[in-house]
Amino acid sequence: MVYMGTQITDIESMPSGGPDASWLDRRLQTRRLEYLDRDDVEHRKRAVVRSLDRFGRFFGHHERFARLALDDVADVPDPKILELGSGHGGLSRALLSLHPTAQVTVTDVEPTSVAAIAAGDLGDHPRATVREMDATHIDAPDGYFDLAVFAMSFHHLPPALAAQVFAEGTRAADKLLIIDLPRPPAPLHIARLVAMLPLVPLVPFAHDGFISSLRAYSPSALVALARHADPAIEVELRSGGAFNSPLVPRPQVVVASWRGRQLRKRH
Numbered sequence: 001m002v003y004m005g006t007q008i009t010d011i012e013s014m015p016s017g018g019p020d021a022s023w024l025d026r027r028l029q030t031r032r033l034e035y036l037d038r039d040d041v042e043h044r045k046r047a048v049v050r051s052l053d054r055f056g057r058f059f060g061h062h063e064r065f066a067r068l069a070l071d072d073v074a075d076v077p078d079p080k081i082l083e084l085g086s087g088h089g090g091l092s093r094a095l096l097s098l099h100p101t102a103q104v105t106v107t108d109v110e111p112t113s114v115a116a117i118a119a120g121d122l123g124d125h126p127r128a129t130v131r132e133m134d135a136t137h138i139d140a141p142d143g144y145f146d147l148a149v150f151a152m153s154f155h156h157l158p159p160a161l162a163a164q165v166f167a168e169g170t171r172a173a174d175k176l177l178i179i180d181l182p183r184p185p186a187p188l189h190i191a192r193l194v195a196m197l198p199l200v201p202l203v204p205f206a207h208d209g210f211i212s213s214l215r216a217y218s219p220s221a222l223v224a225l226a227r228h229a230d231p232a233i234e235v236e237l238r239s240g241g242a243f244n245s246p247l248v249p250r251p252q253v254v255v256a257s258w259r260g261r262q263l264r265k266r267h
């Protein structure tokens with residue numbers, strides 16, 4: 001379904017469940033930081049990045065997300081793709097192996113992650129460029145990329161910055177693809193949190209997964225964030241689902257584009 005609409009003003013206080021979130025849903029949110037967002041827990045942060053890569057490979061997330069991204073540039077012969085919040089490079093690696101001519105810019109805001117990616121195979125890949133980049137300030141001219149993809153990362157940003165990702169992603173790329181954790185209905189969300197809770201103090205990945213779940217945006221929140229960024233951003237919500245397991249999530253998929261660029265290209 002495609003949504004467009006008017007801007008809302010008080011975005012920073014919008015609940016993660018969206019402007020229409022229920023009383024219970026509004027209790028299931030946090031502004032607490034994940035290890036991944038902190039500068040004082042480097043060891044745990046690295047453990048989470050390694051786990052994300054391992055789980056992504058084991059459950060096929062990297063390849064699955066790469067196929068979703070490539071579907072969106074199927075009509076572009078040699079697509080230029082920007083990966084934001086790459087973490088470990090797994091998705092970019094899959095993009096490069098699945099598409100013979102795609103040029104991929106692999107980025108993350110976290111310098112240590114970028115250095116680790118650059119030191120590996122992607123650092124030498126002839127069709128990859130590895131760079132530090134903030135998804136809220138994309139260092140590229142308007143429309144430079146055919147696609148920007150931000151996987152399992154959008155929930156890290158509080159509302160005002162998340163809206164900025166919509167603005168920047170649809171400015172720098174023809175399409176912005178956001179793949180993120182789904183936000184289940186409140187009763188199921190509680191069940192998921194209770195199942196995760198025992199591992200939270202023991203396993204860094206579970207700690208971050210628990211916080212991620214509380215920070216995940218609902219479909220109505222995603223639409224409100226895009227509207228806040230610019231009412232001319234079109235948002236297509238593709239999936240997500242209530243019955244997700246923490247290990248095999250059915251992701252929430254959002255494709256956004258700035259309508260002005262489509263009109264400009266047509267004329």
Ligand SMILES: C[S@@+](CC[C@H](N)C(=O)[O-])C[C@H]1O[C@@H](n2cnc3c(N)ncnc32)[C@H](O)[C@@H]1O
Pocket residue numbers: 036052053056084085086087088091107108109110113133134135136150151152153156157
């Ligand atoms: C949960 S990890 C996801 C990593 C990888 N995309 C995946 O799917 O496994 C979130 C990533 O988003 C990055 N991140 C957080 N805020 C960001 C921002 N403002 N711009 C770019 N990346 C950001 C973090 O450094 C981290 O690598």
